[in-house]
């Protein structure tokens with residue numbers, strides 16, 4: 001009923017609804033929608049692959065509700081004015097689409113016809129978002145109970161069009177028990193850790209964030225993180241700079257403070273100050289021994305390892321992972337796809353895993369919270385919790401945007417948020433900042449558009 005209502009609502013001037021029904025319960029949903037459309041008086045045709053007589057159980061009962069004829073899918077010739085209702089495969093897709101279905105998809109694509117997908121566009125794997133052989137690209141998808149990973153992960157998301165989640169009366173507790181520890185990243189996931197400001201607060205209570213600057217010719221990335229950290233709510237931010245980059249940094253900084261930290265010895269001394277609440281290491285820092293030394297010294301604190309600090313451990317990751325496990329700090333790593341493949345090559349190469357499963361495997365292996373970036377960013381914790389983010393606009397793909405994200409995570413850690421919530425809340429705020437900044441934003445304007453943490 002929801003599917004037929006969407007079809008009539010979205011395409012009142014369709015000359016014909018064409019319902020394509022598959023061999024399982026997704027096809028069953030299609031027959032029920034076809035019956036409802038026929039009842040409404042719409043012009044209609046139904047096509048199916050294979051032998052409709054072989055339908056079983058619920059699907060066979062659903063088939064019986066539609067009194068009209070069912071034609072072989074091979075005979076479907078798309079016409080201008082058709083609106084396709086794709087009820088071929090949904091949650092039960094287990095292998096690549098059969099040839100007759102792939103050919104039907106290609107004929108529909110050639111005509112640029114609008115498609116309404118039932119549950120999932122056929123060909124999209126609901127667990128991973130992968131395309132199995134081919135897939136419809138829907139204008140609108142009507143799913144039931146809850147959004148599934150394949151609606152959010154790429155490339156699945158780009159095939160869904162607008163997504164409608166229709167309540168078919170399944171109690172929330174059952175949906176949640178099936179979803180396990182997986183959620184869409186919304187404020188509900190982390191809001192209880194986003195405290196409002198106590199009137200008696202002071203800047204140290206709001207958290208002191210330290211961001212490490214790279215050498216003289218690559219200081220901008222760390223400054224972006226530092227500014228983002230301050231705007232995101234850290235009470236103080238200090239940029240720790242090697243001596244040769246002090247002048248370059250000083251020329252650019254106002255509210256962010258500056259401290260000379262050259263060698264590991266300087267850092268060891270400074271770390272005695274326990275008011276230093278969180279650390280960001282990696283943006284523009286340089287890949288090498290110094291990055292590894294600094295990272296290993298910080299594993300017992302609240303720490304974001306990004307960019308160069310991730311790559312620096314490419315061939316010595318065990319050293320890092322063992323230290324994180326031993327020190328038990330709040331550590332977040334923020335790899336983009338390239339960095340992920342450098343640190344976790346065997347996980348990245350496993351084509352059977354979804355992005356969620358990859359992030360979870362990496363979190364387990366490294367003992368850190370993994371924020372696996374992209375337009376479908378996944379945040380995963382070693383405990384098995386995970387969120388998929390869905391509010392990021394594509395114009396976040398701009399140089400320095402990741403450095404801004406890192407600074408926001410740092411601010412959350414400095415304020416005492418646990419690593420998983422700090423990372424998830426930061427990804428969400430980063431997406432919101434992108435929406436506020438609008439198309440054509442640069443990393444600088446993104447920093448200015450970080451809105452207060454919702455309370």
Ligand SMILES: NC(=O)C1=CN([C@@H]2O[C@H](COP(=O)(O)OP(=O)(O)OC[C@H]3O[C@@H](n4cnc5c(N)ncnc54)[C@H](OP(=O)(O)O)[C@@H]3O)[C@@H](O)[C@H]2O)[C@@H](O)CC1
Nearest residue numbers: 023024025026089090091092093094095096097098119144
């Ligand atoms: N509570 C619920 O569960 C609810 C479920 N609902 C609906 O049910 C849908 C799930 O139904 P489903 O499990 O029957 O799976 P579905 O997607 O119809 O496909 C399975 C069939 O396809 C076949 N098959 C698979 N891959 C194939 C391939 N590549 N090429 C060829 N054949 C292939 C497979 O056969 P086999 O593997 O045995 O050959 C089997 O016959 C779900 O998406 C939603 O629409 C809603 O009504 C709400 C409540």
Ligand SMILES: Nc1ncnc2c1ncn2[C@@H]1O[C@H](COP(=O)(O)OP(=O)(O)O)[C@@H](O)[C@H]1O
Nearest residue numbers: 373374375392393394396397399400401402403
């Ligand atoms: N197509 C996209 N849609 C939404 N967000 C994106 C897209 N591409 C990149 N992003 C986000 O932009 C940021 C880019 O980070 P990164 O690749 O580290 O860039 P940089 O190193 O230049 O800062 C990440 O948060 C990523 O999730």
Ligand SMILES: [K+]
Nearest residue numbers: 086089120122
């Ligand atoms: K479908």
